[in-house]
Structure formats: C-alpha cells, structure tokens
Amino acid sequence: MNYDRYINPDIAAVPPSGIRRFFDIAATMKDAISLGVGEPDFVTPYHIRNAAINSITDGETQYTGNRGTPELLEEISWYLEHRYGTKYNPKTEIMVTVGASEAIDVALRALISPGDEVLVPEPSYVSYSPSVIFAGGKPVGVVTTAETEFRLTPEALRASITPRTKFLILPYPNNPTGGIMEKEDLEKIAQVVREKELIVISDEIYSELTYGGKQHVSFAAIPGMWDYTITLNGFSKAFAMTGWRVGYACGPEELISVMLKIHQYAIMCAPRMGQVAALEALRSGRMTDYEDVCRMRESYDRRRRLMVEGFRAMGLDCFEPRGAFYVFPSIKPTGLTSEEFCNRLLKEYKVACVPGTAFGACGEGHIRCSYATGIDKLNIALERMEAFVKSLK
Amino acid sequence: MTKFEMELLDLLKEDCRLPLEKLAIMLGSTTVEVAETVDRLEKQRVILHYAPTINWDKTDRERVEAMIQVNVTPQRDKGFDEVAGRIYRFEEVKSVYLMSGGYDLLVLVEGRNLKELALFVSSKLSALEQVTATHTCFVLKRYKEDGIIFEGDKFDNRLVITP
Numbered sequence: 001m002n003y004d005r006y007i008n009p010d011i012a013a014v015p016p017s018g019i020r021r022f023f024d025i026a027a028t029m030k031d032a033i034s035l036g037v038g039e040p041d042f043v044t045p046y047h048i049r050n051a052a053i054n055s056i057t058d059g060e061t062q063y064t065g066n067r068g069t070p071e072l073l074e075e076i077s078w079y080l081e082h083r084y085g086t087k088y089n090p091k092t093e094i095m096v097t098v099g100a101s102e103a104i105d106v107a108l109r110a111l112i113s114p115g116d117e118v119l120v121p122e123p124s125y126v127s128y129s130p131s132v133i134f135a136g137g138k139p140v141g142v143v144t145t146a147e148t149e150f151r152l153t154p155e156a157l158r159a160s161i162t163p164r165t166k167f168l169i170l171p172y173p174n175n176p177t178g179g180i181m182e183k184e185d186l187e188k189i190a191q192v193v194r195e196k197e198l199i200v201i202s203d204e205i206y207s208e209l210t211y212g213g214k215q216h217v218s219f220a221a222i223p224g225m226w227d228y229t230i231t232l233n234g235f236s237k238a239f240a241m242t243g244w245r246v247g248y249a250c251g252p253e254e255l256i257s258v259m260l261k262i263h264q265y266a267i268m269c270a271p272r273m274g275q276v277a278a279l280e281a282l283r284s285g286r287m288t289d290y291e292d293v294c295r296m297r298e299s300y301d302r303r304r305r306l307m308v309e310g311f312r313a314m315g316l317d318c319f320e321p322r323g324a325f326y327v328f329p330s331i332k333p334t335g336l337t338s339e340e341f342c343n344r345l346l347k348e349y350k351v352a353c354v355p356g357t358a359f360g361a362c363g364e365g366h367i368r369c370s371y372a373t374g375i376d377k378l379n380i381a382l383e384r385m386e387a388f389v390k391s392l393k
Numbered sequence: 394m395t396k397f398e399m400e401l402l403d404l405l406k407e408d409c410r411l412p413l414e415k416l417a418i419m420l421g422s423t424t425v426e427v428a429e430t431v432d433r434l435e436k437q438r439v440i441l442h443y444a445p446t447i448n449w450d451k452t453d454r455e456r457v458e459a460m461i462q463v464n465v466t467p468q469r470d471k472g473f474d475e476v477a478g479r480i481y482r483f484e485e486v487k488s489v490y491l492m493s494g495g496y497d498l499l500v501l502v503e504g505r506n507l508k509e510l511a512l513f514v515s516s517k518l519s520a521l522e523q524v525t526a527t528h529t530c531f532v533l534k535r536y537k538e539d540g541i542i543f544e545g546d547k548f549d550n551r552l553v554i555t556p
Binding site: 039379 | 411549551553
C-alpha cells in the first residue's frame with residue numbers, strides 16, 4: 001500500500017538526523033571509540049538512584065499533578081533563585097517536563113502560529129529546527145563562528161530579523177561548539193530582544209557545565225528580560241540523569257499555562273520516579289553545595305584541556321570551549337569535508353565523531369567530539385586521530 | 394595542601410601511568426611543575442607507592458587472605474605502636490589498623506594456603522606476649538577493593554552516538 005497521501009508532507013520533508021547514519025555504522029564496530037556520545041559518562045549518583053528505588057518500593061507509582069510534584073517545583077524554584085538569581089513562582093511559573101526535549105517541543109507548539117519565524121543560532125543541537133517545523137513555524141538559522149567564539153552577536157541577530165520573526169532560541173552553553181554567552185554578550189542581545197519584542201526560548205540544559213571560572217548567566221536574569229524569556233533546563237547533564245527524562249520550563253504564567261495545556265493533554269505528567277530522583281538531586285545538592293556536580297565538572301574540565309591541546313598538537317585549530325562537554329575543532333586544513341573526515345576516521349581509524357554539518361550547514365569544516373569518556377579512551381582516540389590527520393598530509 | 398596538589402593526587406589515584414605532559418595539560422600547568430610536585434609529594438611520603446589493583450583470582454597463584462581481629466595489652470608510654478610494629482613486620486601481614494570497638498588491631502594477612510595462615514596465627518601472632526586474643530576471619534570473595542569493583546562494573550549503557 002502506498003501511504004504517501006496519509007503522511008504529512010511537511011514532516012516527511014524533514015531529513016532524519018545526520019547523527020543517525022553514523023550511529024548505524026559505529027554501533028556495529030566493536031573496537032571503535034566513540035566521541036559521539038552526547039551524555040555524561042557518569043552514572044547517576046547512587047543516592048539519587050536509591051531515592052527512586054525507595055519511592056518505587058513504597059508504592060509511589062501513580063500520576064503526579066500535570067505541572068509536577070509540589071516538592072520538586074518548590075525545589076526547582078529555590079535552585080534557580082539561588083543558583084542563577086531568577087525568581088519563578090513554583091505554583092504558576094514552572095512546569096516539569098519529560099526532559100528538556102519535551103519543554104522545547106511544548107514551548108514551540110504553544111507559541112508558534114503558522115508562518116512565524118524562529119531564529120536558531122547555528123551550529124546547534126539537532127532538534128530545534130525540526131521541532132520548529134513540526135510546530136508549523138519557519139526556522140531561520142543565525143550563523144555563529146569560531147572567530148566570535150560561537151557567540152550569538154547582535155549584528156547577526158539583527159540581520160536575520162524580518163517582520164515575521166517572533167522567537168529566538170538561545171542555546172547556551174552550546175552543544176556542539178561549547179560556546180557560552182557571558183553577561184555582556186547577553187546584554188547586547190537583550191537590547192535587540194526588547195527593541196524587536198522577541199520571545200526568547202533559552203535552553204540552559206548545560207548551565208552547570210561551564211569552565212575557567214565562568215559562571216553561567218541565565219538570560220532571564222538580565223534586567224528586563226524575565227518577561228521575554230522562557231527558560232528551559234533539566235537534570236540530564238548536570239546530574240548525569242539522561243535516562244530519567246526530567247526537565248522543566250519556567251516563564252511568565254501566561255506562557256507557561258498555554259504550554260501546560262499541551263503537556264496536560266499530550267503527556268499528563270513526567271514520570272513520578274524521575275521526579276523523585278530529581279528532587280533528591282536538588283535537595284542533596286543544596287545540602288552538599290552541589291558536590292556531585294562540582295566533582296563531575298572538574299573531571300570534564302581536565303578532559304576538555306586534554307582534548308583542546310590534543311587537537312592543537314595535530315595542527316588543527318580548536319576553539320577553547322567554555323561550556324558543555326564538547327570540542328568543535330576545525331578540520332579545514334585536511335581538505336576533507338566534515339562528512340568525509342568522520343566517515344574515514346571511523347572506517348580507517350575506528351574513532352566515531354559527529355560531522356559539524358549535523359548541527360547546521362555552517363558546521364562544515366568542523367567535527368564534534370564529546371569528551372564525556374574515560375581519559376584512557378580519550379588518549380587512544382587522540383592518538384588514532386593524530387595518525388589519521390598525519391596520513392592525510 | 395593546595396587545590397593543585399589535591400587535583401594531581403586525584404588524577405594519579407585514577408591512573409598513575411598518565412604521562413607528566415598529559416597531567417600538566419589537564420591541570421592547566423607545566424610539565425616541570427607537575428614533576429616537581431610529584432617529587433615533593435613522594436619525598437613527603439604523601440604518595441607512598443604506585444601499584445596496580447590485581448584480581449588474583451584470575452591468576453594461577455594460590456592465595457588465601459584473612460582479617461584477624463587482635464586484642465593486645467598496650468604498653469606504658471608506647472601505647473599500641475610498638476606491638477603494632479612487631480606485627481606489621483611479619484611478611485604475611487599486608488595491613489594493620491588500630492580500631493575502635495571490641496578489639497584493638499585489625500590485621501590483614503595473606504598466605505599461599507590455609508595451613509600457612511593457621512601457622513602464622515598460632516606460632517607467630519599468638520606467640521607475641523602482648524597479644525591476648527585473636528579472631529581470624531577468612532576472606533571468601535572479594536567484591537570491591539580500593540574503589541575498584543572486581544566484576545561487572547565496566548558497563549557503558551550509552552548509545553554509541555547521541556545528539
């Protein structure tokens with residue numbers, strides 16, 4: 001049977017993730033080292049796992065309220081205020097979602113009207129543009145470059161705005177570049193946002209992972225920006241809790257309540273076990289001054305240095321990432337495209353990386369390497385890559 | 394102790410075979426500084442020894458371990474130190490700890506077989522005049538030692554590539 005006439009052509013036209021093909025090849029190669037993993041190599045701390053186990057043993061297996069458990073909402077509110085100086089009312093301005101991914105989807109679906117343009121800095125996480133399309137909007141890429149440390153510049157932002165532009169996705173600290181936005185950078189963006197009256201969807205999932213003494217600044221903390229911002233965050237990266245699928249969205253009640261409507265009908269609630277675990281992550285974090293997070297951050301930081309130096313020693317330009325757990329070196333001197341480089345590196349030298357083009361066309365000439373992998377493996381991967389780059393000369 | 398020294402110790406504890414250059418890169422330091430610090434920590438006997446953790450059960454070597462709880466009479470002026478010293482000098486003894494609780498010293502011993510350890514307890518340990526009682530517990534299986542889990546821990550459930 002031909003199903004074409006039943007399938008939404010707009011959805012069919014969205015290409016599958018560029019990451020997928022590499023996954024299929026890499027998954028079959030046993031001795032390959034993968035630098036393609038976009039999640040922590042830590043297991044969720046034991047006390048967090050244990051809290052969830054206890055709740056299951058105690059029979060806490062039911063739905064929670066649509067918005068999330070009151071305890072978790074309270075704790076998120078406390079966390080955001082004390083960590084980033086942003087105030088959200090737990091009863092009206094926060095909702096718990098199935099990972100920050102759901103928060104992205106729900107925010108876009110709740111806000112976008114047909115034909116609205118949504119600005120997406122590139123390179124960035126693979127889901128934004130497809131999610132905009134699924135929501136009936138038009139994604140407009142805003143190019144960021146290594147020369148400006150992959151920051152979103154007000155000039156590039158202005159140049160992309162049309163009368164149809166309503167939203168800006170602000171993905172910092174950034175996957176795949178590791179770029180961050182500091183206070184001054186955000187203030188410049190804030191001017192444009194105020195002037196053009198954009199709503200900003202600030203995806204701050206990597207907010208705990210910044211290096212070199214650079215504390216993450218939340219966009220909603222920039223004076224006057226709270227009203228313009230939906231902040232998205234979650235537990236996956238900071239607390240090594242990817243599989244639990246717990247994230248959250250915060251913003252003005254008027255916007256969150258519309259998002260909550262979709263969440264309520266489509267999802268009902270984030271899994272209770274995940275919410276219990278998330279609550280333990282925040283509570284214990286508060287009591288131990290985020291000891292687990294600090295430990296993981298320091299560990300990433302060392303590996304980050306190792307990778308940057310490793311690529312520079314190969315003669316490849318490598319922007320020093322200030323956040324997340326990726327390096328995004330330039331492979332231009334090799335003369336290969338990102339795709340060719342990654343293909344050959346995987347097949348000939350058994351190291352899996354993701355081509356920069358998976359994160360937007362402007363990622364050409366770069367590859368994304370995750371350093372959320374053991375030091376021993378990183379060292380072997382660097383040796384293999386060095387041998388590969390040498391073989392190309 | 395500085396933060397730099399602590400971080401260096403953490404890294405060495407994880408893998409003491411990391412080359413000095415790599416350690417320096419990871420700590421944002423220089424090879425010379427790392428070398429000098431390691432040297433100093435060794436001299437100060439902060440770093441005592443570099444050795445792998447071995448799962449002897451996977452080798453052909455016959456090996457029996459026991460933990461012996463020992464009650465002793467402390468000596469005037471010297472407390473437990475002297476008797477502890479007399480115990481830890483035996484080759485069979487791997488570790489000695491002074492303990493709080495129902496006994497005084499915990500002595501970890503290792504031998505080729507049960508007979509060898511039995512002989513150690515009866516003829517060497519119990520023969521010490523300050524030793525008043527011993528309670529020997531043999532190790533049946535080792536699950537985790539010094540932070541390293543012996544079996545089934547090296548899993549990575551992550552997908553090979555994720556966005």
